[in-house]
Amino acid sequence: MEIARRFQAGDWREATRVEDPSHALDRARVHLAIVRQSAGDIDRLRRAGKDAMNDWRDVLVAAGMANVDWRDVLAKQGWAVPGAPPGENGA
DSSP states (O other), X not given: OHHHHHSOGGGHHHHTTOOOOSSHHHHHHHHHHHHHHHTTOHHHHHHHHHHHXXXXXXXXXXXXXXXXXHHHHHHHTTOOBTTOXXXXXXX
């Protein structure tokens, strides 16, 4: 959902193939951090994706999503929140 909102249609396929950790919620969290860092710019997305392959924790820190309140950080800015109950901005 956030990919469609923040990237041009021609960039969607690449934006959804970013490398990240293997656990589903962790993967979603890191992917959202990469998307957030990119601000809709595909070159920035590529750089953040490469950074995540080196150490995904750095991407979480840079996106302000490293702490336990990362879902609140996203929700306050209107982002879809993975793992949130329906009706609470859940993805």
